Amino acid sequence: MTETPTGAIPARELIRLSAADLANRLAAGEVTSVEATQAYLDRIADVDGGERGVNAFLHVNAEEALAVAAEVDAIRATGGEAAGALHELAGVPIAIKDLIVTVGQPTTAGSKILEGWHSPYDATVIKRIRAAKMPILGKTNLDEFAMGSSTEHSAYGPTRNPWDLDRIPGGSGGGSAAAVAAFEAPLALGTDTGGSIRQPGAVTGTVGVKPTYGSVSRYGAIAMASSLDQIGPVSRTVLDSALLHQVIGGHDPFDSTSLPEPLADLVAAARMGNVEGMRIGIIKELHGEGYQPGVENRFNESLDLLRNAGATIVEVSCPNFQYALGAYYLIMPSEASSNLAKFDGVRFGLRVLPEDPPLTIERVMAATRASGFGDEVKRRIILGTYALSAGYYDAYYGSAQKVRTLVQRDFDAAFEQADVLISPTAPTTAFRLGEKLDDPLAMYLNDVATIPANLAGVPGLSLPGGLADEDGLPVGIQLLAPAREDARLYRVGAVLESLLEQSWGGPMLDRAPALASTADSVDSSAVTAAPNHGGSL
Amino acid sequence: MSDATLSFEEAMEKYDPVLGFEVHVELNTKTKMFSSAPNVFGDEPNTNVNEVDLGLPGVLPVVNRAAIESSIKIGLALNCSIAESCTFARKQYFYPDTPKNFQTSQYEDPIAFDGYLDIELSDGTVFRVEIERAHMEEDAGKLTHMGGAAGRIQGADYSLVDYNRSGVPLVEIVTKPIEGAGSRAPELAKAYVAAVREIVKNLGVSDAKMERGNVRCDANVSLRPYGRERFGTRSETKNVNSLRAVEHAVRYEIQRHAAVLESGELIVQETRHWHQDTRTTTSGRPKSDADDYRYFPEPDLVPVVASREWVEELRATLPEPPAERRKRLQADWGYSDLEFRDVVNAGVMDEIEETITAGATASVARKWWMGEIVGRAKNADVDPGQLGVQPATIVELSRMVDGGKINNKMAAAVLDGVLAGEGTPEEIVAARGLAVVSDDGPLLEAIDAALAAQPDVADKIRGGKIQAIGAIVGGVMKATRGQADAGRVRELILAKLGVEG
Known part of the structure; x- marks a missing residue:
């Protein structure tokens, strides 16, 4: 039996370890998976609930998570071949965006229409996570059906940004990002249709990756826009995202759009440690006007660091990106209007009967959808239905697809001049809860820098780039690479992360205000006051 | 109330019928069009289904390669061109037999197109029917409406749905407008559907049993005055599921259209329901060319590529x-x-x-x-x-x-x-207790009785008029309640009368 020095690492330190670090310590027997999993469950109990809790989790899966953890610990304790065959991340807990179906836990998609629904099958990524024996901590909050940029459109209440509980954590994957930022999980899965992994990563000071379209199976991710959706990792370090991407990625015969070739060695790329001679392209259209000055300053600092590390910074132009947001808001709602047609009360989920007769099938479907869907979902279904209608198809959906081709060509041209492209992930830092709820267009503009990657299917990574001068809130730096070249993101991202952390003297999340335990009396002033960080951050 | 009709002959004197057919063929692949669930007819309801067939959240379709092979074979047998690359689209409408509330079908680029079928009619002439396209799609589930009238969803107390059929691979074969059949239109209709059924059966790609819905026909009929080029307004009689019914439905619709036109009214463009018992159709739902199914390319599937080598390999296997x-x-x-x-x-x-x-x-x-x-x-x-x-x-x-x-x-x-x-x-x-009476004893008794009862006939036979023997044989058969071997009876009578047979 391996000796496990129980309690050798205090829980408050245990939860702050990176996934890679935790994995090493699990393998070395310094800590058990049950200890780590319990520490995270305690943290969730501590900060997630209550009136001013983070509300990152919609469902906590304590029993099963601990059982998986105990199984890993038992295998490790036995040693031998079985222990040797354990996956590198075995025993490292993970949180799952509640858009991804899981056997044994509810899946709501953040919607009332799926309240209480249990999937009879696991998503492919969940099968792979189970095969790696990673304890699943639970399901995280999101904008309903992933439609939003703030997690305020969840039917189960908004998630709060751990940096400032009165601010949004981004969206749609605000739950996964906030869970990782608040040390409620070391890793999480998100989905990214127009920025739903990267933008929450940017505003919560975490790492989020949208892989190449087809790099990770979509089977079991409840579809918003099939041609744009992609599952990806959420973590606190670039290496951790690479480790998780390696678990979930690769061909899946259940997803026809999944790429046939094997995944590149992303972890090796994250460990490469140099960017010398790489050409890094600034996209002219994705910074400057419309971007918060503090965001722009942090962006420029990252460019300096990369230049000093031996990369060549070039400027590229992607003139059609100005039409990307418009095209996205036609293609995405069109596909969503179709993908969401199945939620009709006939086979699963909510069923609402009309108040007055007659009780016809059409009226049951209508009453179910009227009461089960929230306003943003209805808005997009109506937009998409309109855009696909006879007589409008060519002008809307057809034109948008042409723009999509132009955006892809812009990327092709840009990647002739640069190996990796760089931009701020989002034009602003986290805004206040409620600030943009009544202004859909302002909300949509949050994704202006992330959407082009989804339209072109290319991979994108967001990593913490420091804190904005004016509000002390996290700024995200986005890296983009050609399709199938996800490895470049991890290589450049890990180098930039390391250079930034050297300049700050430690991880950015160390500067996040400590969250008050919900068990304590809440002193909101302690967490909402702008932290006094130096301008160099 | 049934519609007025004109006699078929009168209708034919005044109007030139134009036909069109959409024949749906269920393929007999082992699994479904887009899922690995078994494609089997007649099992317990909702047993041959998985999450894909039920359209559960998160599922994705995967195209069945065997279904593509069968579709290409059908296309080749219909003398069609086979698309080198073709795509699927979503045809969107809300109906409880369609789990996703859209049907995954082909729209702009069918796998097979521009073919023909030569149909031999009963007078020996050959009529060429042009095939516009044959495309792949998935079948819907099967609804059974309980209570209410006529098994329709309107007015039913409740409806049962069996998703075993949901996702069964279909090939829909669409003809170009068929002109010039004249009064042979009903016969041609039957012969065309029979020919399609024969082809898919011989190819082995479908069980081709119309009574099980393996081959289903929607028949389009319109009339126009002779000499006019523009087509009249058509009706589409749905799910005509026997060869006889196809013939009768086309005939009925021609007669009904003619009566409507004769009375100066206009034909309503609509679907019609076929009623086997009365051999009539009744009004279904209005159908216009502006029906908006909001088709768009299926984003969950990649194009189906049929290399020329593959097509030629399949052509070589055709019966x-x-x-x-x-x-x-x-x-x-x-x-x-x-x-x-x-x-x-x-x-x-x-x-x-x-x-x-x-x-x-x-x-x-x-x-x-x-x-x-x-x-x-x-x-x-x-x-x-x-x-x-x-x-x-x-x-x-x-x-x-x-x-x-x-x-x-x-x-x-x-x-x-x-x-x-x-x-x-x-x-x-x-x-x-049926058995031929082969013991000569009872037969001889019956023969004696029959000869005695009809002496004049016996004389005729003796005189060489052997064809008169039928009356005596008949008498014997009657007496033995049909259980005698008529041949043996004849022999015995001739022997008795000493006449050479």
Whole structure:
């Protein structure tokens, strides 16, 4: 039996370890998976609930998570071949965006229409996570059906940004990002249709990756826009995202759009440690006007660091990106209007009967959808239905697809001049809860820098780039690479992360205000006051 | 209330019919079009389903390669071009038999297009039907409406849905407008659907049983005054599921359209429901070319690529074309041209082939199908193949007759018993106490009685008018309640009267 020095690492330190670090310590027997999993469950109990809790989790899966953890610990304790065959991340807990179906836990998609629904099958990524024996901590909050940029459109209440509980954590994957930022999980899965992994990563000071379209199976991710959706990792370090991407990625015969070739060695790329001679392209259209000055300053600092590390910074132009947001808001709602047609009360989920007769099938479907869907979902279904209608198809959906081709060509041209492209992930830092709820267009503009990657299917990574001068809130730096070249993101991202952390003297999340335990009396002033960080951050 | 109709002859005098057909063929692949669930007919409801067929959240389709092969084979047999690359689209409408509330189908680029089929009519002429396209899609679930009227969703108390059929691979074969058939339109309609059924059956890509819905026909009919180029407004009669019904439905719609036009009214563009019992159609739902299904390319599937090498490989596996097969069968069976054409027109060629395979001679098979079964099917208003006669039954009956156990008249009665579900021929013969009287003793007594009863006839026979013997044979058969072997009776009578047969 391996000796496990129980309690050798205090829980408050245990939860702050990176996934890679935790994995090493699990393998070395310094800590058990049950200890780590319990520490995270305690943290969730501590900060997630209550009136001013983070509300990152919609469902906590304590029993099963601990059982998986105990199984890993038992295998490790036995040693031998079985222990040797354990996956590198075995025993490292993970949180799952509640858009991804899981056997044994509810899946709501953040919607009332799926309240209480249990999937009879696991998503492919969940099968792979189970095969790696990673304890699943639970399901995280999101904008309903992933439609939003703030997690305020969840039917189960908004998630709060751990940096400032009165601010949004981004969206749609605000739950996964906030869970990782608040040390409620070391890793999480998100989905990214127009920025739903990267933008929450940017505003919560975490790492989020949208892989190449087809790099990770979509089977079991409840579809918003099939041609744009992609599952990806959420973590606190670039290496951790690479480790998780390696678990979930690769061909899946259940997803026809999944790429046939094997995944590149992303972890090796994250460990490469140099960017010398790489050409890094600034996209002219994705910074400057419309971007918060503090965001722009942090962006420029990252460019300096990369230049000093031996990369060549070039400027590229992607003139059609100005039409990307418009095209996205036609293609995405069109596909969503179709993908969401199945939620009709006939086979699963909510069923609402009309108040007055007659009780016809059409009226049951209508009453179910009227009461089960929230306003943003209805808005997009109506937009998409309109855009696909006879007589409008060519002008809307057809034109948008042409723009999509132009955006892809812009990327092709840009990647002739640069190996990796760089931009701020989002034009602003986290805004206040409620600030943009009544202004859909302002909300949509949050994704202006992330959407082009989804339209072109290319991979994108967001990593913490420091804190904005004016509000002390996290700024995200986005890296983009050609399709199938996800490895470049991890290589450049890990180098930039390391250079930034050297300049700050430690991880950015160390500067996040400590969250008050919900068990304590809440002193909101302690967490909402702008932290006094130096301008160099 | 039923619609007014004009007589078919009058309708034909005044109007030129234009036809069009959409024939849906269910493929007999092992699994479904987009999922790994079994494609099996007749199992317990909702057992051959998985999360994909139920359209559960998160599922994705994967195209069945075997279904593509079958579709290409159908396309080739219909003399179509095969698309090098084609895509799927979503046809969107809310209906509870469609789990995703859209059907994954092909829209702009079908896998097969621009073909034709030469149809031989009963007068021996060949009519070419142009095929516009054959495209792949998935079947819907099956709804059963309980309570209310006429098994329709409107007014039903509740409806049951069986998703076993959901996702079964379909190929929809669409003709171009068929002009110039004139009064042969109903016959052509039946012959066309029969030809399509024959093709998919011979290809082995479908079980091709119309009564199970393996082959389903929507028949479009419109009329225009002779000489006018523009088509009239059409009606689309849905789910006409037997060859006879196709013929009758087209005939009825021609008569109905003619009556409407004669009265100065306009034809409503709509779907029609076919009623087998009254051989009429009733109004379904309005259908216009502006029906908005909001088609758009299926984003969950990549294009289907059919390399030329693959297509040629499949072409090499095609069985002999129907026309050649007919020539071969006619030669093998030794039927005259007229006999063979009658067999084809009666729609029993495949049945005769199966019966011969089961052990009957070609002439016995033809005698049974053409002489006994076709008439019964007509009375029952079904296609002969749908009557339920098994080839083995015919072989057994024929052996009993050959063995002198029963005679032909008894055999026909036994067949009725088999169709009524009374058991096997042997069981029925035993249960009814049927047996040919082969003991000459009772026969001779009956012959003596019959000759005594008709002395004038006996004299005629003695005088050489042997054809008069029928009256005496008839008397004997009557006396033995049909259980005598008529041939033996004849011999005995002639012997008795000392006349050479």
